[in-house]
Amino acid sequence: xxxxxxxxxxxxxxxAPNMSSETLDYHYDKHHRAYVTKLNAAVxxxxxxxxxxxxxxxxxxxxxxxxxxxxxxxxxxxxFFWNCxxxxxxxxxxxxxxxxxxxxxxxxDAFKLAFTTEALNHFGSGxxxxxxxxxxxxxxxxxxxxxxxxxxxxxxxxxxxxxxHAYYIDxxxxxxxxxxxxxxxxxxxxxxxxxxx
Ligand code: MN3
Numbered sequence: 001x002x003x004x005x006x007x008x009x010x011x012x013x014x015x016a017p018n019m020s021s022e023t024l025d026y027h028y029d030k031h032h033r034a035y036v037t038k039l040n041a042a043v044x045x046x047x048x049x050x051x052x053x054x055x056x057x058x059x060x061x062x063x064x065x066x067x068x069x070x071x072x073x074x075x076x077x078x079x080f081f082w083n084c085x086x087x088x089x090x091x092x093x094x095x096x097x098x099x100x101x102x103x104x105x106x107x108x109d110a111f112k113l114a115f116t117t118e119a120l121n122h123f124g125s126g127x128x129x130x131x132x133x134x135x136x137x138x139x140x141x142x143x144x145x146x147x148x149x150x151x152x153x154x155x156x157x158x159x160x161x162x163x164x165h166a167y168y169i170d171x172x173x174x175x176x177x178x179x180x181x182x183x184x185x186x187x188x189x190x191x192x193x194x195x196x197x
Pocket of ligand 1: 078163166
């Protein structure tokens, strides 16, 4: 079964003005779609054909198959990222997410600062993540280019795409303004599911 571009979890204009429909025309309809198209082309007729996305990422990482890995991981990362965003969301979390963050970072502001610092200081293209590592510790990490926490035995809980293609239409080169807007869109219900899962 071929890999498929998932539908966005909300209408394309639902995140404006923090993330415009024009940004999604490019970031989702062109960039994310291209990763899926290239992934399907790369796996066709190979030992990767028929594997699910996570199996594909792990196998390609283990085998150093960059052509498959980069497109598979970017497909996963973007699908995950869209679910991290929602209209009428953001602000500080409540309930189990707040408890988990307070346990790991003391309070939400300290967590937000750690995640924002990772996003802003990340050199070049990549992703800021909140993850649970293989010993159960919750922490902020960064990955470069297409890399994703699944290759490190980490469970992703939240991510922010800091490739310039995520923000140049709405914020030109101003990554700090984009990350500030990201905090107004964070879908804590999705984070809660990932923490519970
Ligand atoms: Mn992107």
